[in-house]
Amino acid sequence: xxxxxxxxxxxxxxxxxxxxxxxxxxxxxxxxxxxxxxxxxxxxxxxxxxxxxxxxxxxxxxxxxxxxxxxxxxxxxxxxxxxxxxxxxxxxxxxxxxxxxxxxxxxxxxxxxxxxxxxxxxxxxxxxxxxxxxxxxxxxxxxxxxxxxxxxxxxxxxxxxxxxxxxxxxxxxxxxxxxxxxxxxxxxxxxxxxxxxxxxxxxxxxxxxxxxxx
Amino acid sequence: xxxxxxxxxxxxxxxxxxxxxxxxxxxxxxxxxxxxxxxxxxxxxxxxxxxxxxxxxxxxxxxxxxxxxxxxxxxxxxxxxxxxxxxxxxxxxxxxxxxxxxxxxxxxxxxxxxxxxxxxxxxxxxxxxxxxxxxxxxxxxxxxxxxxxxxxxxxxxxxxxxxxxxxxxxxxxxxxxxxxxxxxxxxxxxxxxxxxxxxxxxxxxxxxxxxxxxxxxxxxxxxxxxxxxxxxxxxxxxxxxxxxxxxxxxxxxxxxxxxxxxxxxxxxxxxxxxxxxxxxxxxxxxxxxxxxxxxxxxxxxxxxxxxxxxxxxxxxxxxxxxxxxxxxxxxxxxxxxxxxxxxxxxxxxxxxxxxxxxxxxxxxxxxxxxxxxxxxxxxxxxxxxxxxxxxxxxxxxx
Numbered sequence: 001x002x003x004x005x006x007x008x009x010x011x012x013x014x015x016x017x018x019x020x021x022x023x024x025x026x027x028x029x030x031x032x033x034x035x036x037x038x039x040x041x042x043x044x045x046x047x048x049x050x051x052x053x054x055x056x057x058x059x060x061x062x063x064x065x066x067x068x069x070x071x072x073x074x075x076x077x078x079x080x081x082x083x084x085x086x087x088x089x090x091x092x093x094x095x096x097x098x099x100x101x102x103x104x105x106x107x108x109x110x111x112x113x114x115x116x117x118x119x120x121x122x123x124x125x126x127x128x129x130x131x132x133x134x135x136x137x138x139x140x141x142x143x144x145x146x147x148x149x150x151x152x153x154x155x156x157x158x159x160x161x162x163x164x165x166x167x168x169x170x171x172x173x174x175x176x177x178x179x180x181x182x183x184x185x186x187x188x189x190x191x192x193x194x195x196x197x198x199x200x201x202x203x204x205x206x207x208x209x210x211x212x213x214x
Numbered sequence: 215x216x217x218x219x220x221x222x223x224x225x226x227x228x229x230x231x232x233x234x235x236x237x238x239x240x241x242x243x244x245x246x247x248x249x250x251x252x253x254x255x256x257x258x259x260x261x262x263x264x265x266x267x268x269x270x271x272x273x274x275x276x277x278x279x280x281x282x283x284x285x286x287x288x289x290x291x292x293x294x295x296x297x298x299x300x301x302x303x304x305x306x307x308x309x310x311x312x313x314x315x316x317x318x319x320x321x322x323x324x325x326x327x328x329x330x331x332x333x334x335x336x337x338x339x340x341x342x343x344x345x346x347x348x349x350x351x352x353x354x355x356x357x358x359x360x361x362x363x364x365x366x367x368x369x370x371x372x373x374x375x376x377x378x379x380x381x382x383x384x385x386x387x388x389x390x391x392x393x394x395x396x397x398x399x400x401x402x403x404x405x406x407x408x409x410x411x412x413x414x415x416x417x418x419x420x421x422x423x424x425x426x427x428x429x430x431x432x433x434x435x436x437x438x439x440x441x442x443x444x445x446x447x448x449x450x451x452x453x454x455x456x457x458x459x460x461x462x463x464x465x466x467x468x469x470x471x472x473x474x475x476x477x478x479x480x481x482x483x484x485x486x487x488x489x490x491x492x493x494x495x496x497x498x499x500x501x502x503x504x505x506x507x508x509x510x511x512x513x514x515x516x517x518x519x520x521x522x523x524x525x526x527x528x529x530x531x532x533x534x535x536x537x538x539x540x541x542x543x544x545x546x547x548x549x550x551x552x553x554x555x556x557x558x559x560x561x562x563x564x565x566x567x568x569x570x571x572x573x574x575x576x577x578x579x580x581x582x583x584x585x586x587x588x589x590x591x592x593x594x595x596x597x598x599x600x601x602x603x604x605x606x607x608x609x610x611x612x
Binding site: 055056057059077078080081084085090092096098100101105108109110112113114154158 | 220529
């Protein structure tokens with residue numbers, strides 16, 4: 001599945017100076033499945049907006065986004081629910097965890113509608129990210145870095161064509177970030193999926209096909 | 215999936231739902247018990263009536279000043295008779311026939327004080343008369359006129375007149391032995407006939423001095439010279455004297471009757487009034503409780519709106535999101551139905567054993583229609599709520 005922007009820009013950004021942006025000023029941007037993209041930009045340049053538009057939770061845009069040549073503006077809520085279960089996975093910047101559920105329950109909440117991973121696989125992923133021992137604590141009392149890793153594991157509990165990761169390493173130390181990145185790349189490879197990852201800073205992350213500046 | 219319930223049920227207001235639950239329960243019990251008791255009492259009323267004969271109702275026009283002054287008619291015209299006959303509650307109708315000649319009666323018996331009085335006679339077909347007597351027949355050759363007087367007349371004499379005048383009381387059996395002379399006068403001098411009159415029975419039903427119809431028809435033919443009047447009284451037979459239509463008809467037409475006879479009709483009206491009042495109250499309560507239900511669930515949903523949006527972002531379908539609400543609604547509705555039927559049947563059993571002490575037979579189990587009503591109402595409330603839940607969760611999903 002390809003994702004293509006045609007002169008797409010979220011409406012609020014029209015009022016900002018976007019000159020020099022490789023994305024907002026471009027006539028067309030193409031994302032290809034299986035490739036890894038990193039979008040680097042300081043705050044307020046529209047990183048989260050870009051991912052939200054692809055994920056269908058922001059619709060205030062000029063231009064159009066095409067998924068496999070189908071304009072997404074025509075998708076119904078039914079199609080979006082299906083896409084979010086099978087084609088797009090999202091690691092939200094705000095994490096969107098439920099504080100009163102444990103880390104594991106948060107992950108299982110997602111896995112319940114996809115049935116994609118076994119409990120063992122989930123535990124294994126969590127232990128690779130060093131959060132296995134925190135899985136049975138309420139998400140609300142975990143540190144933000146721990147919560148981020150819970151959200152990463154949760155996002156991997158579904159089939160997807162693209163993984164949208166919104167500043168998902170912002171509160172994780174470098175060593176653990178690399179572990180998480182490796183896990184994400186493995187999963188993307190296994191699923192032959194693309195990765196669109198946003199970051200505030202220039203990153204040292206390897207194996208990137210394209211870096212886009214907003 | 216249990217986490218979904220865990221997340222979404224957390225935001226309910228226990229007090230709201232409890233009040234909604236109790237309100238619906240109270241409304242249901244009131245409604246179901248009301249209908250059950252109404253059906254019971256109606257059954258008892260009509261059954262009790264079946265034990266008796268169908269009710270015989272004698273009606274007349276209310277006497278007003280117009281009639282006193284001779285301006286309006288006392289009797290029932292042919293049209294009015296027809297109208298009465300046409301009423302659904304009137305199974306049989308017969309007008310009273312009156313004498314069209316002067317009648318007087320007197321005693322000539324040394325054992326009793328002399329008695330002389332002007333009289334009147336009326337006659338109706340035998341089937342309307344509550345006294346059965348072998349002597350109740352007219353035979354010209356024999357010349358004895360059988361007479362039925364109201365039981366009340368005898369009582370008036372025995373317990374009112376006789377003691378105050380120092381006269382002996384007369385038992386029923388004795389009075390039948392006394393022969394009177396009845397004089398029927400035709401027009402013209404010397405045109406009269408003397409006959410023997412004998413009281414053969416006492417009526418509790420008809421307040422008039424009755425003679426056999428056959429006799430009166432003959433006598434009117436023979437002696438009658440008065441202008442023929444419309445019948446002043448009409449007797450009608452109603453198989454269902456509980457029918458409130460009887461009282462309504464009589465009141466609308468300005469007719470009068472002995473009210474006692476229609477007390478079950480009146481009771482039925484009162485009963486219907488009370489029950490409708492009860493049902494209106496029950497409906498209002500159920501309506502309010504239904505609103506509280508609707509609002510509590512909507513409040514619950516709007517309290518969880520952030521969570522619902524989050525679930526939607528995670529790929530949850532709005533139908534999956536609304537399931538916990540629908541399940542909660544289902545649990546409450548099953549609870550309301552079960553409890554209200556249980557309470558109503560307990561009340562019914564209690565009521566039935568109380569009624570048994572008054573030797574009224576009332577069903578101790580619920581009528582089928584009660585179950586039907588409960589299920590119908592629950593279905594209505596549930597469907598509306600489910601639709602509301604689906605609509606409002608869908609609104610939160612993108």
